[in-house]
Amino acid sequence: MTDNQEPMLADEPSTNQLPLRKLNQWHWWFLVAINILFLIVGQSAAVLLGRFYYDQGGNSKWMATLVQTAAFPVLFIPLFLIPSSKEPSTSSTSTSIKVLAMIYFSLGVLIAGDNMMYSVGLLYLSASTYSLTCASQLAFNAVFSYFINSQKFTMLILNSVVVLSLSASLIAVNDDSEGPSGVSKWKYIIGFLCTLAASALYSLLLSLMQLSFQKILKRETFSVVLEMQIYTSLVATCVSIVGLFASGEWNSLHGEMEGFGTGRVSYVMTLVWTAVTWQICSVGVVGLIFVVSSLFSNVISTASLAVTPIASVIVFHDKMNGVKVIAMLLALWGFASYIYQNYIDDAKARRARNDVSESQNNSSC
Template sequence: MYLQNPQKEQRRLQQSLLIKTHQQMTTNLSWWVAVSVNILLLLVGQVAATLLNRYYYDQGGNSKWLETLTFSVAFPILYIPLLFFNTSVKNASMQQDCYRPPFLSLVLVYVGIGLITAADSLMYSYGLLYLSVSTYSLLCATQLAFNAVFSYFINSEKFTHLTLNSVVLLTFSAAVIGIRHESDSSTVDPRKAPLGFFLTLAASATYSLILSLMELSFDKVIKSRNFSSVLNMQIYTALVSTIAAFAGLFASGEWRSLKGEMESFEKGKLGYLMTVIWSSVAWQVTNVGLVGLIFEVSSLFSNVISTLGIPIVPVFAVILFGDKMDGMKVISLLLALWGFFSYFYQHYIDYKSQKKGRDVEGKDETSGA
């Protein structure tokens, strides 16, 4: 039969190939749109949250546990994308195996990562209190270097010369900032700058550890990385982190000073409430973007994009808080950007290599047909 109509069979194969190509182009466009939106959410949320947290301290706020609480307390917002994408979640779950992770294992994962997240948020709060925004932001760039190390040992990621270059550059970037002990903001105590330096580095390392542990949990415990499972990871770990922050707020006795802190806030009670509320919302907007990038790409890529906010925050810090961008900070910023682009370019090479492999497989299937 095929020999009787070779031209007709050829046209059928060409039409089939055109349909597959069109479907692939549509899928790729949708993917790029989703990734772009998530990148925007992550960058805007992260920059806004960092500036609002610093603004809280500059206007008279002093509660480290309250600041820690803002990192996670608005987690119910994450139910919005979960409900919005409810249909796609159901479709994805139908395509996945019906594997249900043990309840006790899930609880241990959520509680463990949630408690580590609370400790990480507290260190970030202290770091932002003892450092200027620009210095704090540049030190946060080291999370990429820590991410590379943790991914190598925990997630079996490969080290390349570009990855190693990124680690070295980001380490030097932090070292350049570390040798500066003077303060560049009137609200920052220069005597506590070394402690802020250490805590911010520790927080960056812990943040990278959290991402690697999430990646390991998805692979070994949850055994799924659909939108629902990724969002649940963020929601329940944030719930545990919020409970821990509330416990710390009351155990430390800081809750007693909140009323007086609100009344003495330079922008008034309304300004105090708006600062706390919007910083909480901004962190969850950041988490929505973070979750989206973990779902669409990987936790490593989400960390790379998070670091992209580094050159943005200091610019706003100079405008809004009067931070100084001296020569040492410029050098640190350039080293951080160089390290970031090295890491990003490695991901680009990996993406092109994977895409080439998929294209070759597609051609083989078509020729085989």
Template sequence: MADAGQAVELQIRAKDEIFNEASSSTNAIQIPETKHYRWWLRVAVYIIFLLAGQATATLLGGLYYDEGGNSKWMATFVQSAGFPILIPILLFIPPSTTAAITPPPATTLILLYLFFGLLLTGDNLMYSYGLLYLPVSTYSLLCATQLAFNALFSFLFNSQKFTALIINSLFLLTVSASLVAVNSDSDDSSKIPKGKYIIGFFCTLGASAAYSLYLSLLQVSFEKVIKSENFRVVLEMQIYPSMVAACGSMVGLFVSGEWTGLKTEMNGYKKGSVSYIMTLVWTAIAWQICSVGILGLIFEVSSLFTNVISTLGLPVVPVLAVIFFGDKMDGVKAIALVVAIWGSVSYVYQHYLDDLKLKAKMRLLVSGNDGCHNA
């Protein structure tokens, strides 16, 4: 009887040890969070912000140059000067109260904001030079290379995995952007001096690489440094670097001496001085809306996905130019838009498949835990 009692006791202890090991191993495995419908809704809102803001800012930027504007530093300044409109929204969003998340030191955040602000200043200035010294076709084609740069940086810094659908999406969106570029009416580079053309070429190529690096490093900052799941950090990462970039652009405006010609530029604006001011103001606002969409998509998805959606906006702009500016609509623009939508849907579908896999994995983990508990 004693031996039988000891055997039963050993069996009970063995079952308890198995249950404890199973429970601890299940807890050690962090079950990935599946995508809720609210997540998809937030992503949809950010996509609308990005596309609407980018298209509006691009069209207004073209209007600024077409109607008599020619200041490179002013064009750079308005890309970051609209940040004050986001401050009231920031005041209504409370900080994250998650006890498990330790906020980074203030010095780290300040250095982060300074770095991204200066990177934005240089990137915006290079884009301004590129648009000034290059035909629109060449400029758009070089801007499309940012997808390739971003794919490289995402692989290096963000551990991006490339599936057939993602590669298909990148290829289709690059083809779409190239169609828009090749079909541009402003493809006469013979009137541009060779020296300025070379400067514009390398500035646009460098801006595409810098922008892709900016997106990838933002994702790293959200994941490794800030570690907070709150929309407030998205706004802060937009407001403070934009403040630094606006100050840097203002310094450049005064150091270069371009500020002395702003009054003459405003008075010579074809649509009048009021239209000149409103064009700059709404361009600044549109870029801020676009930037919130960019940061939101990086925060919720990835930098590569953000660049995919941004590239989708390239063929959207010519279509909007047909609607608002009376440009000619042709078959190439329509095909480019269809191909861009196809590429974007391909990327979104990949995220849908990933979500299904996460849900299946979570069910297996939960069922395995239940099985150990019943045992």
């Protein structure tokens, strides 16, 4: 586990389900792997479905924003399946409802605004410029993690950040798709600024979520991950619905569905599965923040930018050239660097705990 995780583990945990400090090494790595799978598969599928939505005639910015959080009710299923502990919680007299409401409301509003800025950016920018600008989120998160979460940087972590940024940039500049037609220079600037601001805000959100887990919620169970995702998504969805009706875009949805390239049923299913895959991705994002750190979560999110072209080759028959292959290798290199750093930190922490345990046993003899 990374060094910046220790403050969370140092707090007296609640005796709810699956306290992290009671997990053995392989259980911890399995939990990390599951969340990585959720993030990469969810984000890749959501991006592909989003592209399909626009390619077939979809053009509602608020609908594209809404589907990113609207499927949050499906998360109640795993939340109810996780058994509750019969022992009382010892975490600082349970965080008050007022504080929890303020945290969830604030983060939910920020998420809705962030999703909207991403939608505006994609509307006014070419795919290459959009992707290249989104790659800046890793650099933003490195800064926020350092100041907000006291993230300690090593050469392996810095190597991972640089290499993954280069990988995403290679994919972006190699994108041969044409930019949107009829976009003025002013709209282009708006799109660029919105995407840059969205990348910065996304990184800030990850760091704030990690801070909330460590300093306020102080509950070392995966149920807290689901609760965070459910309630922030509820707020974000409400904000998006208000925006959809206030903007008047809801009036054009029927015509959009009728004119969808693959039919009305396909239109509905595209929106439904886009919403579901975004929730799967979000669980992976928040889960990695909870189990590891916000920077690690962003590293994996950036790595998935190199996975999406592979999925595009399979689904949309895009061309896979040498530049994309190099970008994939760079992404794997950066990913391996960060994973290896976590392995080193985990081994070091376990050796330290074993030394302390042995010294205590020797002193008691």
